[in-house]
Amino acid sequence: MSSKPSIPKGTRDFSTEEMQRREYIFDTVRQVFRLYGYQPIETPAMENLSSLLGKYGDEGDKLLFRILNSGDYLSGVNDEELTGRDSSRMSSKICEKGLRYDLTVPFARYVVQHRDEIVFPFKRYQIQPVWRADRPQKGRYREFFQCDVDVIGSDSLLNEYELVKIIDEVFSRLRISVVIKINNRKILSGIAEYLGESSRITDITVAIDKLDKIGTDAVNEELRAKGLSDDSVKKLQPLLALEGSTPEKLSQLERILSESATGLKGIEEMRILFSYISNAGLKGKVELDLTLARGLNYYTGAIIEVKSVDVAIGSICGGGRYDNLTGVFGMDGVSGVGVSFGADRIYDVLNHLGLFKEMVMSSSEVLVINFGSAETAYSLSVVEELRKLSVNTELYPDAAKLKKQMSYADSKKIPWIIIAGDDEIKSNSLTIKNMSLGTQEKVSLGDLRTYAENNFRKSK
């Protein structure tokens, strides 16, 4: 015997119960996506490494799972390279494929590759696993599912608004209270411009993203450590301290960033978006959050992030506008915007909130007891009839003791049992037992249909 079997770090098996819960999440998002007119696509688990590299920054490149070439993968490597121990150079020689890191970049590749078949604006959703060679933690896995909705080929801010509506709808259906945070890359660019540090926009945004977590002083310290002048740090302070309603914040910003055309454009975009939102009657909270800066560096307009109000687990949904993602695949001038729901974290939130407990997890509505070969034909006809009526029904496969069959039903939370043995067959009837009440009654075979319609599937 070898040691116990196991699965790679950061990956998980899902039990039947977990899968029912997960499918509930997937079904919910899928229904909402469809409601807004989005259509599904899928792309392969692996992409050519050339499609993936350089899209997520240096950090992202490190987190890509690379797939070793098949066959004699060392044939193209000379001795010098082999002994050079340069991992990154080696990997580019021996790996030409990688596992997808997100769904957005493969989508961009898909759009470029299928441009002739696609009608724009193209609204698609995609629910598939992605892989990151991250160090796992709570709520961080190496294999996890994203549920992406994107619309590509339209600049309209109505798309951003629609995505906010979708987010609100999904989380209200899932009964998770959320706050939707929105920012705009152009405003962040404007701020960097205003500080005279345009080239350091990444350092600046990464630092101020941590404001919530580490506080103003630590952020300032980090900015200085990254090489920002004291003067710039000083100029940034009023921006970090902005208060008031969203329109008030935008007005103050407008004054401060009056010299930056990009910044003003961003402010204008936010004004329009929030004007849509203010009339939308959303259930969740939506706020402008200037410190929201994380996300991939391909965002160019709106940046969206959603957090659970009740459970601290990082963001459960995020996305934004990317003006030219398809450009890197040779197709310019196509703008897209989309968000991604993190199914695994949403699962953790629902679990933490106890919102799964009330879910009915029964595989079958009715279990027909198996008494043995003499009764099988009679039992099967009952099973068939119920299935014709769309009642989820199963026949216990073995003629086990009644006690065993009943505790099977009990542990699987099957609410109804049908007993059809000798006595019943003789009188052309069935004994139907309600497992939660413990009551049972005899029903003639001819009344089964009526009984089923009046009693079964009541929960749905």
Next chain:
RNA sequence: GUGGAUGUAGUUCAGUUGGUUAGAACGUCGGAUUGUGGUUCCGAAGGUCGCCGGUUCGAACCCGGUCUUCCACCCCA
């Protein structure tokens, strides 16, 4: 990738400064009850103490390595 914790029946956890045969609860299975589950009673099975090595007369316990999970950074769904 950096730093720090963790690992004992299926599950949650006990286990004395290193000392004989590693325990409990819950769960599972069997019986009390051969046509009645969820309650009760009785009984049983189930562990190479994550894995590999070292120290020791002797290791679940001490040391090293490794893997897992978790926490903080980095980054992110």
